[in-house]
Amino acid sequence: MRTDRRVQKTHAAIMQAFEKLLMKKSYDDITIQDIIDEANIGRSTFYAHFETKDSLLEAICGGLFDHIFAEHLNAEPGHDFSGSEEGVEAKIIHTLYHLQEDRKRLSRIFSCESAGLFWEYFQLPFSTFVQREIVPALTADIVDVPKDYVVDFICNAFTSTVKWWFYQGLKATPEEVSRYFLRMTLR
């Protein structure tokens, strides 16, 4: 059974209205009333789709970020590089290209007033990816520093690299960004 076309339409209208409002106001300043007005739907209709404003945010973020890392998280954990440096670099560059493909929507989100919120949602699947695919190859020879600190450090370093990249307007190429990151992160 397909989903009712009306449901699809309403759902899309809400998402669209929400993203449009985010360009004007901060997340906290957006009221459900605003969304209702902007999407031009009835009050009860909104509540038929989402319980709260936060669950709407969650849905938006899911749609934005999950698919980017989906292939990494569903695939077997990287047995194809086993620590080789080229393998890690390839994975990093590949992920950066993924992010670059979504630059339009992502840039809009990350440049809005409530960007901090989105980076939090971003960090979750992102960290899982970094931890599984990037960290193992970079921590081989580090023994005199707590392991959990190293993992945390690399995750944050990569996230802040991506953040910097977006705030620069993605001027650098994925290859360059990858090089910067690897140059700064102790191997």
Added chain:
Amino acid sequence: MRTDRRVQKTHAAIMQAFEKLLMKKSYDDITIQDIIDEANIGRSTFYAHFETKDSLLEAICGGLFDHIFAEHLNAEPGHDFSGSEEGVEAKIIHTLYHLQEDRKRLSRIFSCESAGLFWEYFQLPFSTFVQREIVPALTADIVDVPKDYVVDFICNAFTSTVKWWFYQGLKATPEEVSRYFLRMTLR
């Protein structure tokens, strides 16, 4: 002219009520009504002290963080180490000791539901400090990576290090944390 004792009392009552509420609820869930009830003051009295809930948050954060870095920011920018590695390490350790002294209040704040908010406020004066005192000594030999990326990287790396430290319950000593950080951050 001294400040009216009543003003002091009310101000303290609001701050205290706010911090107490933060242990129970997230920042977003705390209403001004809650603060009024907890502080046991009249409605108009609150608005005589703070315009909004956000300005109260700002005041709290100012009191928490500013004094920690005050000496660094008011003093002449570090001409006393001129790039020497021991000088940087000393400054880092010194700052970590400062943070450790405030562990009671800071831990309470950083372990609450809305910790993310506080880290944002923390980052500001903290980044100014890192940028002036730490970065210059660590970037001397880095030429093939954009300068602004390096600065951003080190600021974030140091912040995330402090964050990790607090989430670990400050088990490590300032000397150890400093060593971890310098070991991971390319010199």
Added chain:
DNA sequence: ATTTTATCAAACAAAATGTTTTGTAATTCA
């Protein structure tokens, strides 16, 4: 002692939240 000021209590309008009801129109499926 007098003036100034901070506070409180109460009342207020305005806005937002979340629920409920009822009628209507779109869609699904037999």
Added chain:
DNA sequence: TGAATTACAAAACATTTTGTTTGATAAAAT
């Protein structure tokens, strides 16, 4: 195509929160 189902809109509703304003009272400053 026709009947049953489902989504929606509109409206009304109680509740909560916000921010302002009033007048009275008590504390502090001079």
